[in-house]
């Protein structure tokens with residue numbers, strides 16, 4: 001079954017391959033139309049597509065079927081970094097079987113998948129990236145611009161997070177001599193939690209010794225009960241391999257390369273409990289779809305200036321809805337994220353101001369100016385039950401009357417993965433109409449805010 005058997009003359013070329021595309025399942029990226037918009041001309045469709053992260057794929061002996069990683073790396077296939085990269089192939093995937101369905105400009109991510117042969121439901125928890133072409137992630141450069149999408153969170157319960165965010169990944173997925181598979185196979189993931197991915201820049205990460213750190217802008221972490229948007233600046237440019245203290249784990253949380261806590265903006269946590277929830281009497285009714293707009297405003301409006309504010313707006317039922325204003329004693333009633341908001345929030349809610357230590361919005365803005373990759377995910381939380389996002393008390397033993405403790409209306413007993421899979425086997429988020437462009441160009445709606453609206457005509 002080896003490629004060499006079919007194309008003996010390419011044997012020489014094969015010997016230089018590494019973490020190669022697999023021979024068994026072709027990788028066919030589901031198309032997902034997105035849009036770029038200008039004030040002058042409205043929105044234009046772009047033929048983008050999606051790709052599943054490499055860690056979800058079968059990684060096996062390039063000329064056979066043995067797994068390269070089971071409980072740790074195979075001694076036989078991966079005795080060292082160079083041999084491992086040469087021996088191991090990443091397979092293409094069947095997207096629906098991972099709970100991923102794209103249709104036109106919408107993508108639905110189910111957290112669970114059901115095997116049709118057995119009807120057994122298991123966790124899939126897919127993570128996807130947006131591709132510009134077969135081998136390149138779309139690179140969003142959003143300084144002085146805005147980014148919008150529509151979302152349906154009506155089937156995302158307490159404890160599950162349907163997320164859409166940017167990480168400063170390399171647009172080729174860190175393709176190199178070791179990693180020939182690249183973005184086409186979803187390689188190169190990194191984020192501000194510095195996850196211990198199996199490979200970093202094509203190098204096998206033996207014993208999970210290293211982490212993959214990079215700047216992360218969480219545009220949307222939410223379910224139908226709670227929502228948050230959060231910059232996480234890091235002292236990095238694209239992926240940086242961390243080890244020990246620089247990964248910021250455990251006691252080193254505030255000594256690493258990244259701001260792991262971030263500076264979150266969550267209406268419930270900010271004291272506005274009637275703003276976002278699953279009923280018609282909330283400002284945003286999460287039983288229905290709505291539009292989420294995020295604006296990256298710079299000091300002077302230019303695309304090469306310093307990021308000073310990350311503004312949020314919503315549109316639902318044709319109306320622009322201003323973001324919730326902070327309603328907490330001792331805090332300025334802000335409705336967007338600025339350095340002042342972040343440092344005030346940290347001092348009143350308590351906690352280390354790691355956002356400022358990492359350079360705050362200016363540092364986040366540098367990444368957003370260089371270009372960031374769009375990720376979609378849906379996940380549950382076996383260790384923390386997503387309490388930081390949606391529960392009445394976080395930590396569970398804290399006094400809920402204290403500012404910043406309540407994150408959402410979900411009980412502290414919610415979010416248990418074993419119960420979620422039984423109660424909500426169809427849990428899924430739908431993201432659609434992804435668009436970016438000039439401030440005011442990506443959405444329309446009637447409103448009474450300070451927004452200058454773009455052209456109302458959207459050309460598809």
Ligand SMILES: *[C@@H]1O[C@H](CO)[C@@H](O)[C@H](O)[C@H]1NC(C)=O
Pocket residue numbers: 047
């Ligand atoms: C996008 O895809 C459509 C349908 O396949 C095609 O007609 C169109 O030419 C493509 N546009 C670009 C810019 O490639």
Ligand SMILES: *[C@@H]1O[C@H](CO)[C@@H](O)[C@H](O)[C@H]1NC(C)=O
Pocket residue numbers: 116117118119
């Ligand atoms: C799976 O469930 C469907 C619908 O409930 C049923 O029709 C089918 O027979 C089941 N298959 C198995 C293998 O149990």
Ligand SMILES: *[C@@H]1O[C@H](CO)[C@@H](O)[C@H](O)[C@H]1NC(C)=O
Pocket residue numbers: 206207
């Ligand atoms: C990984 O851990 C194993 C078992 O502790 C050890 O034998 C091996 O030397 C380690 N490998 C590396 C590359 O650190």
Ligand SMILES: *[C@@H]1O[C@H](CO)[C@@H](O)[C@H](O)[C@H]1NC(C)=O
Pocket residue numbers: 273274275279281282
């Ligand atoms: C919405 O209405 C329900 C039922 O009348 C009520 O219990 C709840 O407090 C209301 N919520 C808000 C946010 O007004």
Ligand SMILES: *[C@@H]1O[C@H](CO)[C@@H](O)[C@H](O)[C@H]1NC(C)=O
Pocket residue numbers: 302304305
């Ligand atoms: C930003 O771009 C403008 C126009 O291209 C240029 O004149 C200016 O020097 C740039 N500023 C910085 C800080 O790079």
Ligand SMILES: *[C@@H]1O[C@H](CO)[C@@H](O)[C@H](O)[C@H]1NC(C)=O
Pocket residue numbers: 235357358359
């Ligand atoms: C960022 O990294 C540089 C280079 O390693 C270092 O000099 C600087 O102190 C770091 N900044 C922070 C805030 O850790």
Ligand SMILES: *[C@@H]1O[C@H](CO)[C@@H](O)[C@H](O)[C@H]1NC(C)=O
Pocket residue numbers: 322448449
């Ligand atoms: C917008 O209009 C609504 C109802 O007309 C009003 O309650 C609200 O205060 C207005 N908001 C602003 C920002 O003017």
